[in-house]
Amino acid sequence: MGHDLEGKGALVTASSQGIGRACALELARRGAGVVICARRQDVLDATREAIADETGRQIAAIKADLTSPADIDAVIERTVDEFGGIDVLVTNAGGPPSGAFMDFEDDAWEKAFVLNLMSVVRLNRATVPLMRKAGGGSIVNLTSISVKEPLKGLVLSNAVRAGVVGLSKSLANELGPDNIRVNVVCPGFTATDRMKELVGARAEREGKTNEEIAAGFYASVPLGSFAEPSDIAKMVAFLASDDAKYVTGVTVQVDGGFVKGLL
Numbered sequence: 001m002g003h004d005l006e007g008k009g010a011l012v013t014a015s016s017q018g019i020g021r022a023c024a025l026e027l028a029r030r031g032a033g034v035v036i037c038a039r040r041q042d043v044l045d046a047t048r049e050a051i052a053d054e055t056g057r058q059i060a061a062i063k064a065d066l067t068s069p070a071d072i073d074a075v076i077e078r079t080v081d082e083f084g085g086i087d088v089l090v091t092n093a094g095g096p097p098s099g100a101f102m103d104f105e106d107d108a109w110e111k112a113f114v115l116n117l118m119s120v121v122r123l124n125r126a127t128v129p130l131m132r133k134a135g136g137g138s139i140v141n142l143t144s145i146s147v148k149e150p151l152k153g154l155v156l157s158n159a160v161r162a163g164v165v166g167l168s169k170s171l172a173n174e175l176g177p178d179n180i181r182v183n184v185v186c187p188g189f190t191a192t193d194r195m196k197e198l199v200g201a202r203a204e205r206e207g208k209t210n211e212e213i214a215a216g217f218y219a220s221v222p223l224g225s226f227a228e229p230s231d232i233a234k235m236v237a238f239l240a241s242d243d244a245k246y247v248t249g250v251t252v253q254v255d256g257g258f259v260k261g262l263l
């Protein structure tokens with residue numbers, strides 16, 4: 001570990017808080033300069049300052065909505081301005097709303113598609129030529145354990161995120177000869193604002209307390225607790241680093257054992 005990402009320029013999207021923030025912090029702790037982005041300027045600025053203060057690394061922040069192709073272009077451009085290219089790309093985004101299949105009309109499906117699949121397509125597509133030019137790089141696309149075991153009440157996530165796995169595996173095959181590695185990390189239940197929101201929504205739907213719902217989540221996890229965002233970030237940083245130089249095309253969960261299948 002140590003400063004194994006020294007001299008690298010990283011882009012981590014949707015990174016003002018939660019899992020994205022933890023990834024940006026971990027990459028910076030290991031020596032990378034990082035561009036972060038999200039929609040709220042005030043939260044983003046506070047995060048930028050906190051990570052820069054703690055790590056002393058070059059951290060830049062740019063306000064962006066990942067559903068906007070123009071904003072994605074601006075984020076890429078900013079990263080190139082800061083670091084001359086992109087050595088490490090970590091794609092993250094907000095999650096789609098929770099609900100059952102019959103709750104959603106076309107517009108909700110289209111929004112989830114744009115936020116959780118098209119943003120990944122656009123970010124990866126803009127990054128590949130930069131990595132090719134630099135002789136390689138590492139892409140980590142963040143999804144969810146829902147790609148291995150569909151989650152109750154999260155039909156949009158269950159359906160749309162599976163596309164990120166298909167995309168990432170295809171890219172790993174296609175880009176291996178360019179020394180570009182592409183992997184997927186699937187967070188399990190992780191203690192963030194998003195998790196609080198999901199617990200609250202399910203409690204309301206099922207007429208239970210938040211504590212009862214949280215206890216149900218814990219019971220489904222062999223390690224018996226939520227992940228810390230840093231647990232996810234450490235896997236992302238490993239895959240970003242040369243320690244994982246022979247690892248591409250994997251979809252790895254960090255979930256306390258939640259997924260019960262063999263793969």
Ligand code: NAD
Binds near residue numbers: 015040094191
């Ligand atoms: P969070 O709500 O704590 O953070 C989400 C981040 O995404 C914030 O920085 C927010 O500003 C940003 N964001 C949201 N929509 C955006 C947009 N349109 N453009 C730019 N930035 C945007 O959530 P989290 O728990 O860190 O989750 C991050 C991702 O991981 C989500 O997609 C979530 O569904 C997924 N996930 C979370 C868990 C969990 O248990 N927390 C588990 C599996 C997957």
